[in-house]
Amino acid sequence: EAAVTQSPRNKVAVTGGKVTLSCNQTNNHNNMYWYRQDTGHGLRLIHYSYGAGSTEKGDIPDGYKASRPSQENFSLILELATPSQTSVYFCASGPTGGNTGQLYFGEGSKLTVL
Template structure:
């Protein structure tokens, strides 16, 4: 059974729309991450969290909010979506302590902003 799940798997919205991407992990991991993947850029970290209620800023946070409601659930919010946010989004989790820890990725959400 998949340990990191994401929903929806595909989403189409219009410019200015509100979007929430969901991630759930059943690994009992403390750390969770949101990345975006774009051709020519690889994986870029948007936000991450080391526990419920905690939020850390990544490398490309502009235009994104995130919220970690429980150890299992991490949400990415786009309140005024723009075409530049069209991308493939991945959620990941890793064990507490984090150093040298393997990150386990979900299957991804493909978001299109028209």
């Protein structure tokens, strides 16, 4: 069964601190994505990747970095966390091509920046 797992599930960070959100997929999908979900905004794409070693900017990349060291793993990095980055973050994996098929989402990582 397709699986995407995220860690940590909950994180409290201080302003200016560094936060790393991790994602692992066992679907053997080339594409992986990081979204944030906020009330009134739906799901907004932060970064995505076409495969190991590649990262691309999504619609709201400012303040975030991404890393794809392998097919299975994709990390989202907040070098200097700010309260505006308090949100729920979702990782997803999917086949090559936006219209090829469905995305598989993880269960989310709730981040609170104080």
